[in-house]
Amino acid sequence: MNQLASSNQLNPYAIQLCALGRWISAKQWAPAGSGNFSIRLNEHSALVTPAYKDKAELSPQDLALLTWHNTQPNQNPTLSPCTLLHSTIYQLVSSARVVLQTQSVAAIVFSRLMRADQHLFCGYDLQQLIQPETRHQAGVNLPILDANLTWPQLARELEHRQHQLSSAFLVRGQGLYVWADNLEQAKRQLEAWEFLFSCELERLKVSGQL
Numbered sequence: 001m002n003q004l005a006s007s008n009q010l011n012p013y014a015i016q017l018c019a020l021g022r023w024i025s026a027k028q029w030a031p032a033g034s035g036n037f038s039i040r041l042n043e044h045s046a047l048v049t050p051a052y053k054d055k056a057e058l059s060p061q062d063l064a065l066l067t068w069h070n071t072q073p074n075q076n077p078t079l080s081p082c083t084l085l086h087s088t089i090y091q092l093v094s095s096a097r098v099v100l101q102t103q104s105v106a107a108i109v110f111s112r113l114m115r116a117d118q119h120l121f122c123g124y125d126l127q128q129l130i131q132p133e134t135r136h137q138a139g140v141n142l143p144i145l146d147a148n149l150t151w152p153q154l155a156r157e158l159e160h161r162q163h164q165l166s167s168a169f170l171v172r173g174q175g176l177y178v179w180a181d182n183l184e185q186a187k188r189q190l191e192a193w194e195f196l197f198s199c200e201l202e203r204l205k206v207s208g209q210l
Helices: 003-008 012-026 083-092 105-113 151-160 183-206
Strands: 036-042 045-048 064-067 098-102 118-121 140-145 168-171 175-180
Touching: 012 036, 012 045, 012 098, 012 183, 036 083, 045 083, 064 083, 083 098, 083 151, 083 175, 098 183, 105 168, 105 175, 105 183, 118 183, 140 151, 175 183
Parallel strands: 140 168
Antiparallel strands: 036 045, 036 098, 045 064, 098 175, 118 140, 168 175
16 A cells, blocks of 8 residues: 555545545446546645546545646546546636536436536526525526537636636536535535436426427
8 A cells, every 4th residue: 555545544534535425426426437526635736536436435545646737638547537627626716625526317418408508597496505695596607518629628618717617517428527615515516416407407308398
């Protein structure tokens, strides 16, 4: 066991991140080893789950070190290329301490149905968990990025659309990214967005728009 793995066993944040990963897996929001979760260590690094590891079997010693200088795709075989977006979020959003990337059925289907580069969710009381200062009548906007871009291009697109970033975005066919300043809030954000996806899909179906 290397030094990082050994220290992670005693790191309460690593332990909590793995517990959250197992909870996400039980929800079937990270099938077949998909999804990646990270927690910031400092200004330039974070702990992150390894690529294609079954999230139901996460343990602290599985977590790898992500720095803002080693996130190019394929540089580290234990990391997923999507961790480039994790590091981009940490650099763009100074308050972000946790980033979760999931691939639920609802999020993937919703992302593929929407043709616009954003979607406004209106009329849901649960929106206030995502943006507490926003009334449910006003709506919450979710940016949607195209998956036909390379990872560096997606990172640059995030930089370009930084003003739209509040707590989440979708990549078509690739999943949902949410972030928050602590693990509990990130979990709450994720669960709220998943609820909104399910509601919107049901609304579109009932109204005959699907």
